[in-house]
Amino acid sequence: MSEVYDTVIRGGRVATASDVFDADIGIVGESIAAIGKRLAAGKREVDARGKLVLPGGIDSHCHIEQLSANGKLNADTFESATISAAFGGTTTVIPFAAQHRGMRLREVVADYHKLAERGAVIDYAFHMIIANPTPETLEEDIPALVETGHSSLKIFMTYDRLKVDDEELLDVLAVARKSRAMVCVHAENHGLISWTVKRLLARGHTAPKFHAASHARAAEAEAINRLIEMAALIDQPIMIYHVSTAEGAAVIRAARGRGIKLFAETCPQYLFLTEDDLDRPGVEGAKWMCSPPLRLASDQEALWRAIALSDLQTVSSDHAPYRLDADGKYPSGDASTFKEIANGMPGLEARLPLLFDAMVSQGRLGLRKFVEITATMPAHIYNLARKGSIAVGMDADIAIWDPDRAITLEDRMMHDRAGYSPYAGRKLRGWPTQVLSRGRMVIEGGALKVDKGTGKFLARDGGEAAKPAQGATNDRAATWRSYVL
């Protein structure tokens, strides 16, 4: 035969979202050239006997080197974050290019490109956070940036300095529809949260555990419903981020059943932690503060079911790393109330091992579904055409997992810069031992094998997922759109 493999991953059990089979994988250059039995020798041979050979994970929701609204950077650089991701078996990240008010979106995007070019060890794309949907942003920058491969927007329905109101949300949905971009949304009712926070603080309920109460469950289901009503009217596909409640998942299921085109995700923290984790002495609970907050064991079950039913299609980390200091969790220097504590927790690295342990080692939903929600579906939804599966011609983004390795997670095992893991102490079975990105061995023998800055930007258009459903909603809405859009 004519091929000469640069690398052959030999003797492993390969899985895609569709199939599980024993085969060697031959890599030429950056991509998969062949999958077969007894492939010819490669220049480099990787022994995968007894291992699982899986698509590298795609983490489609993570905050990297991101400037927060108060002007501080989160703990990770693109270097630290992507190294951490790679150690956890992830080979593609989609962090944010985060506009704040007053910023020109195109400059924001350019800035993040520079940061990523300098630091990333794996490939990346960007969602553009739209905090300031001015005419300039909407009519000039978004269309131009979608043209250059940034085909997903992110908006917040809460957070004082980030949120869009309903009119702005409609503006973004309408522009996205025209530009064929996906719209990702943090959906929680701002007023309800804000009102509750004030009341809690006024009554002296200041400990971290009150953070859970401050985001009343209804704030999520309400905002998801509102968002869906508007997206369905505009006929614009959306991705609902980090669903945390059974009620939220139920609203999503009902809407999908009516034919509305929408996607949704949850995160490991909502599958593996509960609000009880927040309830610790002093500000220890700060480690477990994220938004939406951790919920109940019954929510975990509801979210697993929603994954099984594909009401939720992906599980991302929402990695948001804050050190336990004034540059991180306590940006105001005052941690006397939960309101002064930054929301977010690290998770880039632990995401896949947590899910692998639950789904593969313990058998919940199984190996194909693990691949589907961690790699294949993120690739389909965000149109990363060369990522998310193991197939000929695709980028050789591959994680080799030892299904038998038993690990007890510890803070210091993580490679990000948050300095802790909310999952510390947890025992897991299964760990990625080698990780390749575009054929390059990135992680091996517990060590990083590539230079920073070697990751590449993945330009993409909106693809199938971002196309309007056109007509799936009723005729009345179509008439309305003919008047308004």
Added chain:
Amino acid sequence: MSEVYDTVIRGGRVATASDVFDADIGIVGESIAAIGKRLAAGKREVDARGKLVLPGGIDSHCHIEQLSANGKLNADTFESATISAAFGGTTTVIPFAAQHRGMRLREVVADYHKLAERGAVIDYAFHMIIANPTPETLEEDIPALVETGHSSLKIFMTYDRLKVDDEELLDVLAVARKSRAMVCVHAENHGLISWTVKRLLARGHTAPKFHAASHARAAEAEAINRLIEMAALIDQPIMIYHVSTAEGAAVIRAARGRGIKLFAETCPQYLFLTEDDLDRPGVEGAKWMCSPPLRLASDQEALWRAIALSDLQTVSSDHAPYRLDADGKYPSGDASTFKEIANGMPGLEARLPLLFDAMVSQGRLGLRKFVEITATMPAHIYNLARKGSIAVGMDADIAIWDPDRAITLEDRMMHDRAGYSPYAGRKLRGWPTQVLSRGRMVIEGGALKVDKGTGKFLARDGGEAAKPAQGATNDRAATWRSYVL
């Protein structure tokens, strides 16, 4: 026997929400003293043979002598409005004491009392419109005014100068819960409407018929859902006004099924007119402009079903009378776009004849249900203890209907000051021929028989309907309330 009747209504067929029977009604002073066969003679004898003797209607949602946000009065005074109501068989109205921004609520209420005292020919209570929920309003005026018999609040989720945002809505719900007042709500999504209006106007869609499109159907269902989520969390009973869409009714039914305590109404315009009525040459369609706008024939069916199922408990007029001139429908003096035209239509007088014709003459749902939704349930919900039924001891508020009188509605038949009826030309069977309020004959022989200012204010506390459900919602919400309220 010992009683001496002032008035006996003799030989009619009497109906309550529960029963239909043939009996005389003996009135002593202002109230019903006896109901019986062959009652002794009264000082005044009213021949009701061949007639239906029904509780006078309660119109629990109507705008009278109300100053709009732009500083103009609507067309009716308490005199004209209550006369019109009485001619239509209504004996109690609950209009609004309408606060605008910057106004002190207690003064607003005092002002409306003066207007009503001067003009009303039938009894009345007030809902207090809260457009400016300042601490003063919330903490001082509302509790004090509820104490003096004003136990219902009205808020708007839309309209630029009236709407409360979500935090204010929560404030009002929390105060109402403490004061044991009902909260009535105009529930439409403001942002969606506002955004759509701008788009429609920008595209030249300015005719009255675009008013329907400007209030997208989803604006109603969305706002109802949002409202219910918050009211359920606070555990505060609400009344959802003028439900116009099948989707809105479905949200209400689902919420009631979950045990949430809420009430809802629709209006005759949503049962008898459709958005096609808006589509007339020039600004003729202005006559049919109201908010929410008229909808579809399929919505009419859905609303009738919701009435049958008691998902909607009352049907009010939402009487909002505007003359077809610069003081009325065209307040800016410019009617070139639907946005410049005032929303609202008269309906105090036609409400009962329209419903009687449909429900009694044509048989849809029947006579008892007619009494229930037009009189008994409004009395129960708004706690008008002496109104809404024909029973011993209750106020003698009675309308005597000729079930066989055939009428073709005409603009000039109406006694309000709007100058037109949106139902003109409609043929109805059944009309009230005599109307008594607290034993006084108010309407007889087509003429008004009492002086203006003889109606009385009905002080009331919140009663059963305004009591929190306490525990009907889940434990999680109860914990939340223990922290926040």
Added chain:
Amino acid sequence: MSEVYDTVIRGGRVATASDVFDADIGIVGESIAAIGKRLAAGKREVDARGKLVLPGGIDSHCHIEQLSANGKLNADTFESATISAAFGGTTTVIPFAAQHRGMRLREVVADYHKLAERGAVIDYAFHMIIANPTPETLEEDIPALVETGHSSLKIFMTYDRLKVDDEELLDVLAVARKSRAMVCVHAENHGLISWTVKRLLARGHTAPKFHAASHARAAEAEAINRLIEMAALIDQPIMIYHVSTAEGAAVIRAARGRGIKLFAETCPQYLFLTEDDLDRPGVEGAKWMCSPPLRLASDQEALWRAIALSDLQTVSSDHAPYRLDADGKYPSGDASTFKEIANGMPGLEARLPLLFDAMVSQGRLGLRKFVEITATMPAHIYNLARKGSIAVGMDADIAIWDPDRAITLEDRMMHDRAGYSPYAGRKLRGWPTQVLSRGRMVIEGGALKVDKGTGKFLARDGGEAAKPAQGATNDRAATWRSYVL
């Protein structure tokens, strides 16, 4: 005045489903002649000061002097049962004329008439149990008997010797539609119960507590759904008997929401007892055996909610009295397995006091709702035009309740012949002290005041409730009916 009252009930608080008011009630002959303040003296004066004057209860589902399929009579005669009913505040019963296979329906009905004429002390109607829907029964007897005032049929979807299969069910629905009769149904899946019983016995699970398991919860929801599908297709109104599960109530709510015309009831045993009551040593649990079996506390809550929402409109006793002997609970003389024990429990007398205590004394849903579900709605659904309320012209069927009387129920307090009460030991507040039927004092001072055989048969046609909805279901079904019916 011209009336001379035979009886005046003076000074009580009267309640209907619509109103509560203080008034005297004047009775002339058998009916209510006047309701008023300070009525003239009656020949007989009944002091009701401090008392509640309520419509006598209607128990629309009870088994009296009924021959069971095995040829044995249940414990009560019309005399004992109606006396017991009257002591509990009930003034109308609708027991069954129970056809068994091989019996001519018209003879069955004639036989029950004889029994009732001889024994009843209060008024009665009959539901006709159709166990043998032969052409003769369907085409001759049912139409003829409906003509003579027997306008409701009862069928069983389970019980070996009583059940109709799906084709027979359709036959009955079709005949009922033509005759304008209501169809009442015991809806449980026979095959599932039968299969489960065999399995339980084969595994030695023979104690009474396994009776609950033998009627799997799904047997009810399934049969209700099947019944509704068929009734909706035929467009025949139905009454679903003794709903016991949350799932069953949910199916009913959903169907009503789709516009299907159906009624449903539950019984006190499902509101006040649970399957734990069955779990007693030996066969003691036999006292609590009924079908459907007792369920869970969570079902009680669901059923109360369904009552509040009018998904269930009435609460009947399903009185089925068996003594704890070989003529009653143990008809085979062998009580070694739950299968050998008769199903049913007495409840005619305790029904109203139990509901009064919960609804009025403890305040759950209130006095008007108590009247509605125990008297007014049964009268409307079964078209007992002169019963079920306190209104002029109606039969003077009245129960006077002492709301303050505290009672501890005991077996020996009951006047039926079952010999025990499943509610023995329960403390209640509120008890009927005097009971009138058609103006006759039936119960007073704890004693029976009338002779047996003085109750009368109430002939009735199907009325409003039994009318097809005609068109409420979709067009497709209407086409189907045009082919088939």
Added chain:
Amino acid sequence: MSEVYDTVIRGGRVATASDVFDADIGIVGESIAAIGKRLAAGKREVDARGKLVLPGGIDSHCHIEQLSANGKLNADTFESATISAAFGGTTTVIPFAAQHRGMRLREVVADYHKLAERGAVIDYAFHMIIANPTPETLEEDIPALVETGHSSLKIFMTYDRLKVDDEELLDVLAVARKSRAMVCVHAENHGLISWTVKRLLARGHTAPKFHAASHARAAEAEAINRLIEMAALIDQPIMIYHVSTAEGAAVIRAARGRGIKLFAETCPQYLFLTEDDLDRPGVEGAKWMCSPPLRLASDQEALWRAIALSDLQTVSSDHAPYRLDADGKYPSGDASTFKEIANGMPGLEARLPLLFDAMVSQGRLGLRKFVEITATMPAHIYNLARKGSIAVGMDADIAIWDPDRAITLEDRMMHDRAGYSPYAGRKLRGWPTQVLSRGRMVIEGGALKVDKGTGKFLARDGGEAAKPAQGATNDRAATWRSYVL
């Protein structure tokens, strides 16, 4: 490299349920040895440039050489049927081993094995039809036959000579649970259909078009609901066959949403034909008679949506070939009423081209979903481990499609023996040009290339899909199962 390919399919575009990519496929012996770019030469080279290389279809529901209850064979032998299937791109069939009453199941299965061994040109498995669930069948034959690779049962809820009643259904579910076999069900309410047929015939509604009315829509939704209730109670996975109505699909969606483990399919006839096709002069409509009958355009839309949402996971043919003669459609020799006409239509060959045209050429749901519902999901559900995808190590069952070939279907193009196609006249784009089964070229150049009898039996255990959900249903049911199973 070490492999020597027997066949290389070169230059095509390959698709799995997960991925679409350009690659060569190398086959060694019966299975896929390699997938890659520029693979070495094979002994046989197949040019697939410009073609789609897809997994051969799996038709998991088809009737082949099946003896009907009246003792007649359907039109196809294993030879004709599997040839027809192969021409249409299908490489695996799962027909039935059909027990009739009085037959010993193990003998039935042995007989069908003989027929298939003699005739099949592609691989096959069997579902065992259980028409006679005697103890012998349940306790001996089913467990033994599951052991030997027959891990799916089929039962009928309707058809006089095939149906199981509810108790038998429970028996089958319980045995299947123990044996770990899938239970496939024809779910329609027998009594309703039977009753309707009698009524239609009695009223002279005898034309084929009344066949649609004879299976009232409710018969499907009802039976599906009943089946699900019982399967959920037993905790036994089921496959619901040939869903035809929107209502049926809705019941399935709701049950899946509650966590019940169930699968469902529809067939091309319900996606592409409507009941209007039945309405032809004389008995022409017989060609379009199948059960459930064809439905409405709105059902087609509902079923497509259900496929999109994975509420339905597969689309099978339900191939049931009857010639238009006394041995086929008119078994009684009398076709004067629809009741005398056999139900079923051919579809093995047209299934994939119809779906390809709609899904790939016209773009509805796309190529990956086409592969998923026609090959991958049937393989997963029925545990055909080596079938249903293109992956290394799997059987080389491959269909090469020319996406541009335009075809007008004609009766004589079909290779089965029914003699007609219900889709004749339909224009399609896309057709399979070469079909391989286990590496053997079966169809090429419009000709059959293999001998009859070369297909092989696929033994399989129940696999993942047939495993009980264990605990997905509520605790109550688990307790019940602990008593009963």
